[in-house]
Amino acid sequence: MKAKLGVSALVLLFLTGLWLVAAPFAIGYQPAGVAYTDVTVNDLWIGGGLAGVSFLALVVYAADALRELTRGRHVGSPTGDRTP
Amino acid sequence: MIRKFIGAVTAVLAALAGLWLMLAPFALGTQPANADWTDPTTAEFFTGLGVAVIGLAGASAFAAAIHEDLVARGLVTVRERKAEPEPEPAPAAPQTSSAELAALLAPLVEALREDLNHTARPNRQNGSVTLVTAEENR
Incomplete structure (x- = not known):
């Protein structure tokens, strides 16, 4: 249950990263046809980094969960991990 | 993990x-x-x-x-919270001490009461002299 909450947080962080990348153009504080402002550059870097790292973490989580499913439960783990 | x-x-x-x-x-x-x-x-x-x-x-x-x-996995143990000591003995202590004090003073009170009763009769009773008559005869 707690791990599922964490995964949900990662998904939200990924979506927020995408929002940050789009915000300068969506809200309109990056004028069209003009060089990127400091604010835009900051948002693109932070948003892109956030989305990328969150996506990577989600991929690693899914891959590890799939590997555990195919290998079966670990010895000595009475409850195991039932999250997909 | x-x-x-x-x-x-x-x-x-x-x-x-x-x-x-x-x-x-x-x-x-x-x-x-x-x-x-x-x-x-x-x-x-x-x-x-x-x-x-x-x-x-x-x-x-x-x-x-x-x-x-x-x-x-048994790698970490969870400590159980110790039950906090009850504060009840603290307010009960004065009551027990007053009861003990009363028990200690009871023989003295009884002796004083007998002494006061015997002050009207200065003669010896049972071979014993009361404290008050002893002081008066000095």
Whole structure:
């Protein structure tokens, strides 16, 4: 249950990263046809980094969960991990 | 276990990024001093606040999941809270001490009562001289 909450947080962080990348153009504080402002550059870097790292973490989580499913439960783990 | 650890680390990094986002308009100087917040400042500040809160929540959730996993594997033991001592003996103490005091003083009170009763009869009774008559005969 707690791990599922964490995964949900990662998904939200990924979506927020995408929002940050789009915000300068969506809200309109990056004028069209003009060089990127400091604010835009900051948002693109932070948003892109956030989305990328969150996506990577989600991929690693899914891959590890799939590997555990195919290998079966670990010895000595009475409850195991039932999250997909 | 490793995936939860990676998730926790990612969430912590996201929380730090959120804090940076909240500070960026003032750190980079894009928000003029003593002026109303601009649209970029408002967007960055509240987005950063959301990212920081979600990152913190995610890190806490993953940390709790890791702790749960370690307890299930027997690598971490959970301490049971000791029951706090009850404060009841403290107010009961004066009552017991007064009862004990009464029990200790009872023979003295009885002796004084007998002494007062025997002051009207100065003769010896049972071979014993009362304290008051002894003092009067000095």
